Amino acid sequence: MTISLTEENYLKAIYTLSHLFEESEVSTNQISDHLKNKAATVTDMLKRLAEKKLINYIPYQGVKLTEKGRRTAIKVIRKHRLWEVFLVDKLKFKWDEVHEIAEQLEHINSDELIQRLDEFLGKPKFDPHGDPIPDANGQLNSVKALPLNQHKAKGTFVFVGVNEHSKAFLQHLTSIGLKIGDAIKVEEINEFDNSFKVKINKNNSQFFSNKVASNILVEIKK
Amino acid sequence: MTISLTEENYLKAIYTLSHLFEESEVSTNQISDHLKNKAATVTDMLKRLAEKKLINYIPYQGVKLTEKGRRTAIKVIRKHRLWEVFLVDKLKFKWDEVHEIAEQLEHINSDELIQRLDEFLGKPKFDPHGDPIPDANGQLNSVKALPLNQHKAKGTFVFVGVNEHSKAFLQHLTSIGLKIGDAIKVEEINEFDNSFKVKINKNNSQFFSNKVASNILVEIKK
């Protein structure tokens, strides 16, 4: 049984949405918004995916990936993230330029290729945005870090990833001089708007809005 | 105007066939055989390609690429051959393992990607089978070498490429120990069956059938 490019995109969307909202059931409208297809189109596809045992679908009740569907989705995500590493590390693309190309490359079908690419890249654990790369067995061994605004305390952190992948946001981070691996020292948290006064790598202090802080993933600096 | 993956494959087929037979007009049946589609399907597609000004099509008279069609075909071929270099040089695939994967990768759409890949690979002029790689302007600066059987004289040659890309043929060459760059010394040409008695890199003598000799591209060793 072959899984088409379009089907792969639906499975990936369902996987992403179910993790985004920490709910196992994903609704037709959520998928429709995410993929920018009409709800009727999504219903059509859900029936086909259910037919192929890639999802469990109960009309009007939303969908859930089966184990087979989950494995397929994870594999696509693994490929996407490995290709992103290739584009940034080897071809020297900027981290805000790689998404669209990786969206195409993620559908290339060859297990041998992915295995060799993984080795060529040095079996990376994270992609250029700090997202963990599933291993060949579909296991996510590394856990995603917490956003800065959930650490409700001063202290020094390391910037390890982002929650938001839009070009606009990534370019904003670049323009304020923030790169993966930088130290972020939280000097103050403003009560009224939850903005953060921070220092990046001992430079001058600046402010992060709560929106920015919620999309920056950090670990506590050791 | 976007050109679909399927359309790209038709354009590539037309380009390849017109060069294969040194004829500018390619017939419906030739395309149908090459792509393993039915002739009726091909006719359908030819109408669509003509509509898009990618080919000149006169019913019952065969087709010819327009300049636009030629540029598109060459670009796909450039991508295919660059990806083959990547697979062999960087990911250490064998030359008989890369065709199917490159058939997928050739449709990835990003000029920036191809330019950077070209640089990353050191702007190669030939792919792993000795086929010349068109430059970014669609020019083929290197000319394809001649097959061994067209040099009707003894002497020493360098093996620079193949005419036939099937796994079976490539594996045959590997099994007899022939690699790109090897020296081939022609000791005898048998009149009755046009087979060749040769030495590869000063090893023991062996025979090439005319079929093998016609698919091995060589240059005269200086």
Next chain:
DNA sequence: AGAATTTTTTAGACTACCCTAAAAATATCT
């Protein structure tokens, strides 16, 4: 040249994936 064969096109049909409009089911509000 006329008949037979081959090649190509037309006609009609199918699947995958998308759409709009309307109907049905579910959720929300008073």
Next chain:
DNA sequence: AGATATTTTTAGGGTAGTCTAAAAAATTCT
């Protein structure tokens, strides 16, 4: 609980790309 609003599905239709069968055009054979 009943009305209203929202979500989801059904019904019907469109395009790209494939097919088979039959018709038309071109080529080959005698």
